[in-house]
Amino acid sequence: MAQPITGHVPEPTMNMNRPNNNGHDSYEMTDAELAGIEPTINDGPEARLSRFLYVGKEYPDYQPGYWFVHNYFIVKNVPSIEELAATPGKELVPILLITKAFESNLVPHPETLVFALAVCGRQTISEKLRHEAFASVQKICTTTEQFILFVRFTSKLKRENELCYLTFGWGNGMKKAVNNWYLSKEPLALAKCVTKYRSRYGWKHKDIIKLCHTVGDTPEKAVILRYIVKGLSEAKQFASELAENTTVEIVMKYIENIELFKHCEEETSAAALLQELGLSLEHVPGHLLKCKKIWIELISMMDMVMLLNNLQRINNLRLLKPNVAAEKVIELLRNEELIARDKVHPVEILIALINYQNCGKPLSFEKRRIREAAKKPHQLPFEPNQDVISALNTAFYASFSHLQRTDLRYLVTISSNKKTVEGRAWQCGNMRGVEVGCFIAMTLVRQESDVTVATFKDNEIHVVDVGNEETYEQVVRKLREISTANIKLSKPLLWAMKMKKEYDVFINIVDQVYEKHDRSQESLSLYRNMMQLPDAKLINCAVCSSATYRKTQYDKNVLIINGFDATVPKLIQAFVQSLF
Numbered sequence: 001m002a003q004p005i006t007g008h009v010p011e012p013t014m015n016m017n018r019p020n021n022n023g024h025d026s027y028e029m030t031d032a033e034l035a036g037i038e039p040t041i042n043d044g045p046e047a048r049l050s051r052f053l054y055v056g057k058e059y060p061d062y063q064p065g066y067w068f069v070h071n072y073f074i075v076k077n078v079p080s081i082e083e084l085a086a087t088p089g090k091e092l093v094p095i096l097l098i099t100k101a102f103e104s105n106l107v108p109h110p111e112t113l114v115f116a117l118a119v120c121g122r123q124t125i126s127e128k129l130r131h132e133a134f135a136s137v138q139k140i141c142t143t144t145e146q147f148i149l150f151v152r153f154t155s156k157l158k159r160e161n162e163l164c165y166l167t168f169g170w171g172n173g174m175k176k177a178v179n180n181w182y183l184s185k186e187p188l189a190l191a192k193c194v195t196k197y198r199s200r201y202g203w204k205h206k207d208i209i210k211l212c213h214t215v216g217d218t219p220e221k222a223v224i225l226r227y228i229v230k231g232l233s234e235a236k237q238f239a240s241e242l243a244e245n246t247t248v249e250i251v252m253k254y255i256e257n258i259e260l261f262k263h264c265e266e267e268t269s270a271a272a273l274l275q276e277l278g279l280s281l282e283h284v285p286g287h288l289l290k291c292k293k294i295w296i297e298l299i300s301m302m303d304m305v306m307l308l309n310n311l312q313r314i315n316n317l318r319l320l321k322p323n324v325a326a327e328k329v330i331e332l333l334r335n336e337e338l339i340a341r342d343k344v345h346p347v348e349i350l351i352a353l354i355n356y357q358n359c360g361k362p363l364s365f366e367k368r369r370i371r372e373a374a375k376k377p378h379q380l381p382f383e384p385n386q387d388v389i390s391a392l393n394t395a396f397y398a399s400f401s402h403l404q405r406t407d408l409r410y411l412v413t414i415s416s417n418k419k420t421v422e423g424r425a426w427q428c429g430n431m432r433g434v435e436v437g438c439f440i441a442m443t444l445v446r447q448e449s450d451v452t453v454a455t456f457k458d459n460e461i462h463v464v465d466v467g468n469e470e471t472y473e474q475v476v477r478k479l480r481e482i483s484t485a486n487i488k489l490s491k492p493l494l495w496a497m498k499m500k501k502e503y504d505v506f507i508n509i510v511d512q513v514y515e516k517h518d519r520s521q522e523s524l525s526l527y528r529n530m531m532q533l534p535d536a537k538l539i540n541c542a543v544c545s546s547a548t549y550r551k552t553q554y555d556k557n558v559l560i561i562n563g564f565d566a567t568v569p570k571l572i573q574a575f576v577q578s579l580f
Contacts, residue, residue: 062108062561303338307333349399350439413454423511426546
């Protein structure tokens, strides 16, 4: 929960109606006045750890993208865990915070939960915390990928602690956690788990089981573990030596079928096996990944999120031209019950739609350089299937129906200057900055009951009428027609103070945040004090920028977002609900 403002905040007086150069009333405040306002700072270890779980940093500056290549997961980025471990009475707070974030289902990158849990298990300050961390592995690491990632993080942290490149044993706590994760599963579920993901993040099930000396507690699990370590032939021989057991026979039959599928060379037979066994994309071996018959069967078995994530791969195989596969895709996209069941967010469908219209994501600088060096010929113009586009549009508008309201009051101010209108969103290069702003505004208008949409204009903001029945294209067109100048992020807050408007959340969507023109944090403190709204929050979205300047002091109610991708709406929802 947000805490009341501490420290002295100057009361707004004559400055709120100081005449500007044109003789009109203006609610601008000088930089000196705003700089004298103290922000609400909450840098306790609990707040910083919660922030890390959602943002990936202990300060409120979010950057979407692939975090593994940017050194997010190193111990020095989350010192709050060791601080809490060293504080009497707070040793188990990290586990409580990790569990709370996990249960919220609003963490943009669940890898942060796994990493924080690994740090708790490898710190040497509190034995109590270490034991609780290993006991929580089964609850937090619900998927095979997350479990193997936990193993990777834990092993890496141990090497760093010992300052060597070899690890001699994992310790009893780690071994017990790993054994419990495997042996808590039913035999057939365990067989499906180890055959679906044979390896991830450089680790195989075989390596993990050997290091932990896992022993099956039932004949069925013993057979599966023998298969993982020794292979199919050894597992069959071991199973034949056991007493007659129906469950063992079922498990062995399943494993044999999986092996038959993975080594099948004939496309038609492999597709038939895939359908018979009900396998997923993760089961498909590399030599079958470009087989059209395999993908035709996979389409029918995909959930909506997986279909959207693989839409471009399906298109690259020319399966979205008018044919049976395209009809299956269209049928799934028009299934509103499936969209509601899988809780597909509109942002996932919009990004898939725009990427499909543009024949995929924009190439990175490195890939463009390689293509130019190879002198590859330009591809023929791409002509998307209009029926697929129509189905994606139908799915997009249907997905708004299951969004949950927060019952908060929002003021969304969007920049429509040249850089925002023409600039591409960072991490979502097929969308322009203003299009991102329109989507965020449109989502809130359709989701909430009290949303004001505005744009920056001269020394004030200009309110734009956006209805909850307007289409995405209509909202974008309306914002593009309004030219923006003199962008200052404090304007919406000062306007709300002058007009005595009560808002719980301010969202500014601009191309970049410049230190010279940013007094929004101080303005928020002033607004909270004047309007007696201690929980009011501010989100500054620099959608065309990869990074902004770093403040020396942070207000716990201010969040900065750089760029845009499918995780941003989830992060916004978590922030406005005071989850971090």
